[in-house]
Structures are given as C-alpha cells and as structure tokens.
Amino acid sequence: MTTSSAPPPPSPEGRAPEEQGPAPRPGRWIDTLTTLLLVATACFVTVSAAPALLRAAGVAPFGPSGTFRSPLRGPGEPHPIGAGLAEDDEDDDHGSEPLLSPRFDPLRDTPRASGSSADTAEPDEGAPRGRMRPAIVRRKATLRLSASEEADPTGEVNVGDSVFVVREQGEWVLVLQTGAEGVLMGWTQRSQLAIR
Structure with a gap:
C-alpha cells in the first residue's frame, strides 16, 4: 500500500472541503418543528376569530339558519334579535316574583305587591329626581317590599x-342601606327617618 501525499481533489466549486463552511446543523428538525407550530397556532387563531370578524363586517351568517344577512338590509325588515319579543309581551306575567323572571328589566319593571298598586304611582312632584338623599334612622324600622303595611318585610334598620x-x-320612602352584609333596600314610613 502506497500512500500518496497528494491533496484531495478539488470540489466542484473549486474549493477544498475544509473551505466550504460549517457542516449542516443536526438540529435543523427543531427549526422545522418550531415553524410548523407557529403556522398551526396562527391558523388556529385566524379560524377562531373569523366568525366574529365576519359578523362585525356584516357578511357572516347570523344564527343557526346559515343564510347570509345583508349589511344593507331594508328598513322594513325586523332585526333578528328583536323578532319574537313583541308578541310575547301581552302574556308576560311576572307575578309576585319579578326578580326571578328571566326577562326582568330593572329600568322598566318594578316589584309589585300582591293586591296593591300603591308602589306603581309616580313620586311626588316636589321630590328631586335622579339623586339620592342621605337620611338617619330615628326609630327602628322594618323595610318592606312595597309601600304598604301588608307588604312582605325585606329587612330592618x-x-x-x-x-x-x-x-x-x-308618606312612604324607598331607602337603600349598604354595609358589611351587603345592600339592603325597602320601603319604610317617612316618619321613621330624619331626611337631610
């Protein structure tokens, strides 16, 4: 066996193998996996956000029907959310527990006492509207559900x-008391309070 001290043949690019640069990294599969994970995450976020973005643009299907709604709908067509509520209003009876009703509207509905309509009257004309006035309790008072002696008690002050x-x-006032136990609200007689 003869060994020759001849240099290795030049590479096709004309350089020796030592001059070609670093060898390919063995961790290249980690870069590929990271890229695939980022692309999958971006696709997931896009698919998740697409319905909300399409609804905001006005071109997404609304509800289970799957039909597309036009953002330039005619003024005579009812809105799908409000459809069906108007005909249900006549037979809607809250009874004596309006707060338990699923469609209780605190701005429109008021608690009703059984057999009495005293709490549905408008406040005095001289009373200030839109602000609460502070008061101090003079005598121990029972708060009631409505402005009558027969109404159910809600608490005491x-x-x-x-x-x-x-x-x-x-002669009745609706009072609100807040404390460590929470909020207490009910009707009591004006003579029980010192209103400022």
Whole structure:
C-alpha cells in the first residue's frame, strides 16, 4: 500500500472541503418543528376569530339558519334579535316574583305587591329626581317590599343607621342601606327617618 501525499481533489466549486463552511446543523428538525407550530397556532387563531370578524363586517351568517344577512338590509325588515319579543309581551306575567323572571328589566319593571298598586304611582312632584338623599334612622324600622303595611318585610334598620332615600311616595320612602352584609333596600314610613 502506497500512500500518496497528494491533496484531495478539488470540489466542484473549486474549493477544498475544509473551505466550504460549517457542516449542516443536526438540529435543523427543531427549526422545522418550531415553524410548523407557529403556522398551526396562527391558523388556529385566524379560524377562531373569523366568525366574529365576519359578523362585525356584516357578511357572516347570523344564527343557526346559515343564510347570509345583508349589511344593507331594508328598513322594513325586523332585526333578528328583536323578532319574537313583541308578541310575547301581552302574556308576560311576572307575578309576585319579578326578580326571578328571566326577562326582568330593572329600568322598566318594578316589584309589585300582591293586591296593591300603591308602589306603581309616580313620586311626588316636589321630590328631586335622579339623586339620592342621605337620611338617619330615628326609630327602628322594618323595610318592606312595597309601600304598604301588608307588604312582605325585606329587612330592618336600627336607630342611628345611615341610609339613602331613593324614592319618595306620599308618606312612604324607598331607602337603600349598604354595609358589611351587603345592600339592603325597602320601603319604610317617612316618619321613621330624619331626611337631610
């Protein structure tokens, strides 16, 4: 066996193998996996956000029907959300528990006492509208669900407690008290309070 000290043949590019640069990295599959993971995440986010973005643009299907709605709908067509509510209003009876009703609207509906319509009257004309007035309890008072002695009690306030008068109706006032136990609200007689 003869060994020759001849240099290795030149590469096709004309350089020796030592001069070609670093060998390919063995961790290249990690880069590929990271890229695939980023692309999959971007696709997931895009697919998840697409319905909301299409609804905001006004071209997405609305509801289970699958039909597309036009953003330039005619003014005579009812809105799909409000459809069906108008005909249900006549037979909608909250009974004596309006807060348990699924469609209780605190701005429109008020709690009703059984057999009495005293709490549906408008407040006194002289009463300030839109602000609560502070008051101090003079005597221990029972708060009631409506402005009548026969109404169910909702709680009690003690002498010296600070309350807010929300609404006034004749000799009755709707008071609100906040404390560590939470919010307490009910009707009591005006003579029980010292209103500022």
